[in-house]
Amino acid sequence: MDSNSLSTRLSMETLHGSLTDPAISSMNLLNELIDEYPVAISMAAGRPYEEFFDIRLVHSYIDAYCAHLRHDRKLDEASVTRTIFQYGTTKGVIADLVARNLAEDENIDAAPESVVVTVGAQEAMFLVLRTLRADERDVLLAPAPTYVGLTGAALLTDTPVWPVRSTENGIDPDDLVLHLKRADEQGRRIRACYVTPNFANPTGTSMDLPARHRLLEVAEANDILLLEDNAYGLFGSERLPSLKSLDRSGNVVYIGSFAKTGMPGARVGYAVADQQVPEGGLLADQLSKLKGMLTVNTSPIAQAVIAGKLLLNDFSLTKANAREIAIYQRNLRLTLAELTRRLGGCRGVGWNTPTGGFFVTVTVPFVVDDELLAHAARDHGVLFTPMHHFYGGKGGFNQLRLSISLLTPELIEEGVSRLAALITARL
């Protein structure tokens, strides 16, 4: 009977494979390692800037949304209260306000019924992949390296991810087409290609305008969905149009996040999925059916907080984030300048030069693994993210990701100085 004991029945090999996947377990180990060194300067965490957080804002956002329900939507007090307290519609109670924000900030014309408000962009990614992944033939394409949340959603849905070659100008459309051919030959179905055209996590790179048009042409010619993740688009020195705003053929599903532009603690994101499903309405309706089985609906209180921030800023998160955008820009310029000052001319050391977002990629002529990170934390008092974590452990062993979003100028100067000491000692 012992081989049947409960704890044997709960051994790791009997549990879902995602729990022991190297990509996820390595990311968990990384986070534990980082937590061990709270006093080190962290250029690892991709969290938004905190200086302007203020509890009173939460109250005023909720009040602003309630006032909107009373005055713009003409709801009586019982209906206002019910909207906040009770179960809400699965697609979300603020889908119309999200659509107005998309029109204002992104020039995206989204019908409210094509919007599904989700528990962060993470749930939106899961819902899209779960909807599209029907059987073992189904495959997702994504750049390598890629956002770890995308890897996680793919693991949860047992969706294999084929890595597409990626350059400083985003995903390589020729390599994408090669993968489509390979899938055809193997009887596999490419369900979508995940892309982050603006300041991608982890690399910080963006696609230029011709690359965006080219990718859309390839998607249209091959009838393939693009999943556009745009968590960092607001944080640039110049704004390029999103794929969704350029899309004329309906190939783009847009994944939105309010974590960086609204408030991480609200955990509100969304998908815009206006594709027609034959005899199934909009793709958004299918996502919504799955959401009903996953989280029922996104907390209306959390939605009210985001709605209030939109309402108090004329639906413009660009406006709402004016101070933060200036700080991220300053931090990015300073980080790049400090890298030049401390490491310019060092043989084999380089970095890319993003014009926005939270991240910079540094390349070094030695292996960057978790052992090096532990050494950096312990002996140099600085934290970063080894890039191999974003390759599922299959690449990026000479690169690291620096995050600039949470730091002051002083901490950036000191952090880069410590990083430079670590690097130059190994050259």
Add this chain to the structure above:
Amino acid sequence: MDSNSLSTRLSMETLHGSLTDPAISSMNLLNELIDEYPVAISMAAGRPYEEFFDIRLVHSYIDAYCAHLRHDRKLDEASVTRTIFQYGTTKGVIADLVARNLAEDENIDAAPESVVVTVGAQEAMFLVLRTLRADERDVLLAPAPTYVGLTGAALLTDTPVWPVRSTENGIDPDDLVLHLKRADEQGRRIRACYVTPNFANPTGTSMDLPARHRLLEVAEANDILLLEDNAYGLFGSERLPSLKSLDRSGNVVYIGSFAKTGMPGARVGYAVADQQVPEGGLLADQLSKLKGMLTVNTSPIAQAVIAGKLLLNDFSLTKANAREIAIYQRNLRLTLAELTRRLGGCRGVGWNTPTGGFFVTVTVPFVVDDELLAHAARDHGVLFTPMHHFYGGKGGFNQLRLSISLLTPELIEEGVSRLAALITARL
């Protein structure tokens, strides 16, 4: 090329099977049908009573949680604000307060590290099933009829659910053992058995104390997990101990909901999973890893609302819900009395007599399908839920579910009167 067009690639048969599963599509049709008749008296919706909803409570709950962070946890203002605004720990920022509530209301001794705070009980069910479902051998047991949310979570994880015979005293332990044998013979693995010992949705039935002990004995003898869902336990004339509080062998994973006892709009629930996973810590740690890939963390703002309600009520939701409990009890007694008054003695018509919860099951000597419901809505102005929806369309065709939670005495009297008119016309 047309057969490869995007819309062909999005046809329903290419999408995940859950989207066309009869159980889910029928439930969607049901909800649409109910939405068509907003003026009918709804004995269909299982939503909590609304009279005491008040927006000011949301503000005071958030303030109470912030005060707790300042005074009990000794956090400085920046840390308080960060707790609310920023990403939080995956397991939840209020796990310790949930544990205190479980000690207070349920006599359950839960270590905070065994608690995972989730986006409603629905996410908790998904996480447990996703963790336990590794391959096609894995099977879940559940009573028939069963909660539609459990069916949904099973569909999303491709987990087959084998129905276990269920009586007025809950799940039949002998039938459970037969299923375990059958699974062994077929090379299948029973990963867990889902149970709702208190006032189950949809039937309203409860297990008596000997049945609880017997189920725990069977679970221990067969090394099987029980997933205990206790969304309605507080709403009874007498309180029986939960399986989790009686469990001495570690066989029970407890699924908690604050939707009925806290506030639906917070969308906060939790799992207590204190089982040891060899080389994997607690089962809660594995659930948490998956949650990180699904929703990252539950909104700290939503958690703050629930925490505040707990803090302002000495951690007792029994105390916080004293008025609601009295109303649900009154409504239940009145519904049963009105059924007796209007339908007592009618040949072939009967109902069960729950002592708590939101639901009563009515049995009639004719078929209760969605066509009858449409007729009831249109011609009699009353809504109920045909029970077959909770059998995945495979049973219950002579039963309907009445929900009593949202109504006034006047509406119950009128609703039962209209239902009786519908029923007696068909006898």
